[in-house]
Amino acid sequence: MNRIALQMLLGDRAKYLGLIFGIMFATLLISQQTSIFVGILVRTAGQILDVYEADIWVMDPRVKFFEEIEPLPDTAVSRVRGVPGVKWGVPFFRGQVVARSTDGMLQQIMLLGIDDATLTGAPRKMIMGNLDDLRRPDSVIMDRDGFNFIWPDEEMKLGKVIELNDRRAEIVGFCETTPPFVTTPVVYSRYSNAMKYVPPRSKQLSYVLVKASDGQTPEELCKKITAQTGFAAYTWRQWAWKTVGYILARTGIPINFGITIALGFIVGSAIAGQTFYLFVVENLKQYGALKAIGVSNGRILLMVLLQALVVGVIGYSLGIGLAAMFFEFTGKNVPALRGFFLPWEVAAGAFVAIMTIVLLVSVFSVRKVLVVDPAIVFRG
């Protein structure tokens, strides 16, 4: 009977394609929107994750997420270093600066100042130039997307000079970073250099990055640092989650994405559900004939489930394929979406969601078949 079920499905080309299209569309919408959502959340914590050397981030207790800075006094570094269990502690600066170039360009950038001695927090992947050149005076490293953003028509080349707070800064390298939440170029410099690129203030230090000694759990050390210095201290994981949590709680992003994802769900299920329902209902007489002939309800249920499974799997495969292609293309060609991809968790979640929809709809539609009076076969 399985073969017959499949033939019934394929026999109705138009509805078969409609079903596949509906499920494909729902899959695409759900997986694409969820992926972008996940991508944005990762971006918000991207700069934290990029600093892979540090176990712990120390900051002013009033800081709520990565992009909002309440500076610490310069003495904070040595105070943190004084806490037992701290292997090393280095300063880290993060700020917004306006960059100006000789060709008249004006651009807000994210400036990251890393420890002069160790370059802790330096970009992990250089594309052009040498990380050590950062030690030269007035030198900075810019991320590739930043460059392409500022000078879309130019080839990347070293030695370009920009002005930060009226001070000369020479680009000695290009790197790849996790793109920030708001698409801004990212510029790295030594900490001492960065201090020249921002207007002087009494307190400038954004974070102290800490490595725990061997045998010292970062969670324990955080407590000790807080107890001894009064600063807030989080493991990198806690800090990344705190930042993501802040974005979730304080912006419209989750709601908007939630709405889009829900819409994808609803529209997709409506299309797929409606078509499948119609498919089943319009075949009611055929099922009635089968029931009259003596096909049991259980068999008919299996037939309908098989039909649902087939359109579900095919529609899902096409939809997830389209979503993957979308990210394959935009991930490379659209800077605003660079680094966005289709996480396998999202693909798996979309599969579960789609199959749930399809199976629910088929069970819902099949109810009509199960109660259909086989006597309908005798009526015109």
Place this chain on the structure above:
Amino acid sequence: MSQASQTSPTAATLAAAPVAIECRAITKEFVNGDMVTPVLHGVDLELPAGEMGFLVGPSGCGKTTLISIIAGILTPTSGEVTVFGRDIQHLSAGQKTRFRRENVGFIFQQYNLLPALSAVENAAIPLIAAGRPYREATAAAAELLSRLDMGDHLKKQPRQLSGGQQQRVAVARALVHQPKLVVCDEPTAALDAHTGHRVLELLRAIAISPDRAVIVVTHDNRIFEFADRIAHMDDGRILDIERNGHQRNSGASAATQAATTRHGGSHHV
């Protein structure tokens, strides 16, 4: 009450049963919410095995309802139905489904073929439903279709077939599993006289044997000559059953006369 209804339906009694269909005081009411529609008001009917019985009567008198009960599709409100000695109204829904699958073949006015399947697949459905392998089932169906002069159309879908050809596929589907009882509702209503004749001829040739029976609901007096007996029905009752002594090979004029004359009298001939 019928003796047959108390007989246990073993294979031996089934084969030996002289009576194909036995209905005693069947009533049927349809209940839709508060609305109760009484349709059958105490039907007594008997059809011996080896015969083709016709059920005729005005539209709405309950013919379809009655054969649905006989075929195990509807349950009577009261009364007794036995089919080849098997008391069917007391079967569970699942048992009824199985009873139909094993013992009943159906032919409908609208053919009710599955449009996506080929002729041979349609005809093979009862065997496939009974769990026979696809190849075996379609081979048996193909053989039967060939006997029905449909050998050249095995792979065609219903929409590629004429009405008469579709009805022959339906005949094959009704007979492929060699059911004891074949139930037909207006099998010729959508066919021209000649094609209708041919379908009935085939049905008689293949479906009638000493331990099998066919019951046909029809308005079509052009085919009355094929009946062994004709039950006249009106308003949910059997008015009379006439024995059609002149079967189709005894000449059309006699059959027509028999069909149009009402003899009255006993319902059991």
